[in-house]
Amino acid sequence: MKTIGIHHIAIICSDYEKSKMFYVNILGFAIIKETFRAERNSYKLDLRINNYTQIELFSFPNPPKRLSNPEACGLRHLAFCIENIEETVAYLKLHNIETENIRIDEVTGRKFTFFQDPDNLPLEIYEV
Template sequence: MKTIGIHHIAIICSDYERSKKFYVDVLGFKIIKETFRAERDSYKLDLLINDNTQIELFSFPNTPLRVSNPEACGLRHLAFSVENIEETVTDLKLNDIDTENIRIDEITGKRFTFFKDPDNLPLEIYEV
C-alpha cells in the first residue's frame, strides 16, 4: 500500500452552529459543501484546509463526550501547520480562545502550542 497524503479528518461536534463558526470564522477553513441529512438529523460540513486536505464536520444528536483528554486510546490531537505561531496565538486570543504557553519540540526544535475546539477536542498549532 502506498499513501500519498491525508484526504480528510472527520470530527463529530455537539453544537453544529458553534463548531461551524469556529472552524470557518476563527480557523479560516473554506466551506466546500454543507449537507443536512434529515434521516439522521445530522449535518455534514465539508471544509477545505488546503489544496489536499479537508475536514468533515458532523453533527449527530446525543453524541457521547470524549473519554479522556488527550490520553485516550485513538486520535490524540489534530495539528495544523502555521507560518507564524505568535500571530496565530494572537488571532486565537482575539477570538477568546485560550492557548497553552508556546513550547519547543525537543526533537525538531520547532515551536508549538495547544488549544481546544468548542467540544474540547485538543488542537495543536505547529510552526513550520
C-alpha cells in the same frame, strides 16, 4: 500501499452552529459543501484545509461525550502547520480562544502550542 497524504479528518460536534463558526470564521477553513441529512437529523459540513486535506464536521443529536484524555490510546490531537506561532496565538486570543504556553519541540526545535475547539477537542499549531 503508497499514501500521498491525508484526505480528511472526521469530527463529531455537539453544537453544529458553534463549531461551524469556529472552523469557518476563526480557523478560516473554506466550505466545500454543507449537507443536511434529514433521516439522521444531522449535518455534514465539508471544509477545505488545503488542496488535499479536508475536515468533515458532523452533527448528531445527543452525541456521547469524549471518553478519554488526549493521552489515552487512540487519536490524540490534530496539528495544523502555521508560519508564525506568535501571530497565530495573538489571533486566537483576539477571538477569546485560550492557548497553552508556546513550547519548543525538543526533537525538531520548532515552536508549538495547543488550544481546544468548542467541544474541547485538542488542537495543535506547529510552526514550520
